[in-house]
Amino acid sequence: MIIALNNKCNLTKEEFLTYMTKLNEIQSKHTIILCPSFTNINLYSSNSIHLGAQNVSSYEEGAYTGEISAKQLKKLGVEYCIVGHSERRIYQKETNTDIKYKITHLLQENIRPILCIGESKEERESKMADKVILQELESALSDLKKEDLNKIIIAYEPIWAIGTGFIPNNDEIEEMFSIIKQKYPDNPVLYGGSVNQNNIEELKKISSIDGYLLGGLSLKINELQTFVNRL
Numbered sequence: 001m002i003i004a005l006n007n008k009c010n011l012t013k014e015e016f017l018t019y020m021t022k023l024n025e026i027q028s029k030h031t032i033i034l035c036p037s038f039t040n041i042n043l044y045s046s047n048s049i050h051l052g053a054q055n056v057s058s059y060e061e062g063a064y065t066g067e068i069s070a071k072q073l074k075k076l077g078v079e080y081c082i083v084g085h086s087e088r089r090i091y092q093k094e095t096n097t098d099i100k101y102k103i104t105h106l107l108q109e110n111i112r113p114i115l116c117i118g119e120s121k122e123e124r125e126s127k128m129a130d131k132v133i134l135q136e137l138e139s140a141l142s143d144l145k146k147e148d149l150n151k152i153i154i155a156y157e158p159i160w161a162i163g164t165g166f167i168p169n170n171d172e173i174e175e176m177f178s179i180i181k182q183k184y185p186d187n188p189v190l191y192g193g194s195v196n197q198n199n200i201e202e203l204k205k206i207s208s209i210d211g212y213l214l215g216g217l218s219l220k221i222n223e224l225q226t227f228v229n230r231l
């Protein structure tokens with residue numbers, strides 16, 4: 001399984017150093033990917049945990065104040081990068097076109113994109129969830145060569161489940177996973193959105209889930225070992 005930890009906009013330098021030490025004590029047979037804030041990427045150090053980023057510029061390089069390029073990430077040892085997280089689509093107004101460029105630059109640097117897709121509550125209620133995620137997938141992935149497509153990790157994260165404590169029921173998740181896997185049978189698909197110690201036993205019954213993207217739980221360093229033991 002793949003367990004991706006999205007620290008989001010959390011952990012100062014000192015906090016991160018303590019966090020990293022504790023994270024390195026975790027024993028697991030799973031692939032754990034840590035996606036810290038940009039300011040903490042250079043402080044990462046591990047032999048067992050992989051390094052990811054939370055975002056990348058949609059430009060290759062140049063006069064783009066505040067942006068971080070795929071090449072800069074690569075030089076820091078980044079192997080994975082989240083793209084299209086709903087928080088960026090909503091707050092930073094990232095479009096499907098931006099996301100497509102980001103994926104292109106990441107693949108040029110041989111960094112594996114973790115592409116986040118997911119519907120809003122309104123889209124689910126109006127039975128548009130499948131259309132929304134297929135459009136997000138299609139616009140990001142349609143032009144990729146097979147060998148590049150195979151490097152993509154997909155993360156299904158219903159927007160209304162992120163950070164809210166609510167998650168879809170297993171039938172709803174299975175339905176979305178089967179839609180995704182019919183089109184992209186060779187890509188790992190993660191579930192993300194309010195995954196915690198209380199719902200993991202239920203989520204584990206879904207055999208098509210290839211891993212989890214954890215936000216809030218990624219920060220609860222003392223709970224992570226128990227969590228991974230249960231997978």
Ligand code: PGA
Pocket residue numbers: 006157161162163164192193194195213214215216217
């Ligand atoms: P959450 O976040 O686990 O806090 O809901 C998941 C995510 O945003 O990737």
